[in-house]
Amino acid sequence: MPELPEVETVVRELRAHGLVGRTVAGVGVAWPRVLVGDTPGAFTRKLRGRRIEVVGRRAKYILLKFSGGMSLAIHLRMTGQLHFAARAAPRDVHETIWLVFEDGEELRFHDTRKFGVWKAAASLDALLPELGPEPFDPAFTVKVFRERLSGQRRAIKTLLLDQAFLAGVGNIYADEALWDAKLHPQRRADGLTRAQAAALYAAVRRVLTAGIANNGTSLGDGATNFARLEGRRGGNASTLKVFRRDGQPCPRCGVELRRIVVGQRGTHFCPRCQRSKTP
Numbered sequence: 001m002p003e004l005p006e007v008e009t010v011v012r013e014l015r016a017h018g019l020v021g022r023t024v025a026g027v028g029v030a031w032p033r034v035l036v037g038d039t040p041g042a043f044t045r046k047l048r049g050r051r052i053e054v055v056g057r058r059a060k061y062i063l064l065k066f067s068g069g070m071s072l073a074i075h076l077r078m079t080g081q082l083h084f085a086a087r088a089a090p091r092d093v094h095e096t097i098w099l100v101f102e103d104g105e106e107l108r109f110h111d112t113r114k115f116g117v118w119k120a121a122a123s124l125d126a127l128l129p130e131l132g133p134e135p136f137d138p139a140f141t142v143k144v145f146r147e148r149l150s151g152q153r154r155a156i157k158t159l160l161l162d163q164a165f166l167a168g169v170g171n172i173y174a175d176e177a178l179w180d181a182k183l184h185p186q187r188r189a190d191g192l193t194r195a196q197a198a199a200l201y202a203a204v205r206r207v208l209t210a211g212i213a214n215n216g217t218s219l220g221d222g223a224t225n226f227a228r229l230e231g232r233r234g235g236n237a238s239t240l241k242v243f244r245r246d247g248q249p250c251p252r253c254g255v256e257l258r259r260i261v262v263g264q265r266g267t268h269f270c271p272r273c274q275r276s277k278t279p
Contacts, residue, residue: 001060001076001077001078001170001171002060002076002080002170002216002226003060003168003169003170003171003172003173003211003217004057004059004060004135004167004168004169004170004173004208004211004212005173005208005211005212005214005216005217005234005236006076006211006216006217006226006234007057007060007061007062007076007168008057008212008216009212009215009216009228009234010062010076010082010216010228010229011055011056011057011062013228013229014055014062014082014107014229015055017084017229019052019055019064019107020052020053020054020055021051021052022051022052022101022102022103022105023049023050023051023052023101023102024047024048024049024050024051024052024066024099024100024101024102025048025049025100025101025102026044026048026099026100027040027043027044027047027048027097027098027099027100028097028098028100028106029043029044029096029097030091030095030096030097031096031097031111031114033114034096034097034109034111034114034116034117034118035097035117035118035119036117036118036119037119037121038119038120043118043120046070046120047066047070047072047099047120050066050067050068050070051066051067052064052065052066053065053066053067058073058124058128058131058134058167059128059131059134059163059167059168060075060076060163060167060168060170061073061074061075061127061128062074062075062076062082063124063127069122070120070121070122071120071121071122071123071124071127072118072119072120072127073118073119073120073127073128074109074116074117074118075116075117076111076116077111077113077115077116077117078113078115078116078224079111079112079113079115079116079223079224080109080110080111080115080116081109081110081111081226081227081231082107082108082109082110082229083107083108083110083229083230083231084105084106084107084108084229084230085098085105085106085108086104086105086106087100087104087105087106089106091108092108092110094110094111094112094114095108095109095110095111096109096110096111096114096116097109097118112223112224113224129163129164130163130164131163131164131167132148132162132163132164132165132166132167133148133166133167134167134168135166135167135168135169135204135205135208136205136208142197142198142201142202145197145200145201146194146197146198146201148165148166149189149190149192149197150190151190152165152188152189152190153188153189153190154188154189154263155185155186155187155188155189155262155263156178156183156185156186156187156188156189156192156200157174157175157178157185157186157262157263157265157267158262158263158265159189160174160177160178160204161174161263161265166204168208169204169208171243171265171266171267172211172217172240172243173204173207173208173211175242175243175267175268175269176203176207176240176241176242176243177200177203177204177206177207178200178203178269178274179241179242179252179268179269179270179273179274180199180203180206180207180241181196181199181200181202181203182199182273182274183196183199183200183274184269184274184275184276185260185262185267185269185274186260186262186276187276210236210239211234211236214234214235214236214239215228215232215234215235215236216228216234216235216236217234217236217237217240218233218234218235218236218237219237219244242257242268242269242270243268244266244268245257245268246258246259246268250270250272250273252270252273253270253272253273255270255271255272255273256271257269257270258270258271
């Protein structure tokens with residue numbers, strides 16, 4: 001599932017393509033279940049004639065804000081991809097929904113597994129679930145991070161994946177950040193020392209920054225892997241240190257990397273660098 005760097009990459013490319021300022025002339029819906037809380041007709045009435053004023057991101061959601069106060073949240077889920085096409089261009093069987101603009105271009109949503117969702121509402125609170133702080137929010141300091149860890153008895157890997165604890169981090173970047181900070185993924189969150197919490201705070205921001213700089217992580221060549229706007233691949237996979245590299249030597253110490261399951265999620269770590277207890 002695309003995480004913060006992948007969604008941020010798509011958002012930046014949507015802006016660069018000139019999505020801000022476009023006016024919606026219509027909506028096409030080939031898979032009604034992509035819509036949350038609306039019929040295709042109701043969804044179309046909410047957006048038709050409105051101008052896109054802001055293209056942004058919150059956690060793993062793409063947010064479009066329209067004239068008149070309406071907003072749209074798009075969650076790519078496992079296989080959602082956005083691309084622009086001329087109105088006359090043939091449609092792919094996996095295109096579930098599209099916005100038609102007054103200038104004749106369309107923004108199409110390609111979703112092989114059909115897990116992606118679109119939801120429109122006049123209130124952002126109605127669009128988004130409970131979400132934790134953004135990792136790059138200036139108000140999210142290392143002190144705040146330590147305070148949020150206090151009393152958390154869950155494994156630190158599980159906690160990092162909880163979007164109500166910290167927004168935008170998923171399986172890839174949690175594994176990478178824990179390796180960077182030399183923390184075992186099953187360490188109890190409230191057992192981290194001040195130094196370890198500070199190291200993890202910095203590591204989370206560091207791996208997310210690298211992911212954004214490399215335009216996200218595409219893990220394979222298949223159509224279901226993350227793709228940037230117009231189908232381009234993200235370049236961050238070659239920089240990953242542990243994620244899906246079990247059986248390979250740790251880039252830091254050379255010991256064979258392992259894979260375990262933490263909170264029902266495949267988890268990759270170095271048994272020497274990331275010991276379960278502090279020596």
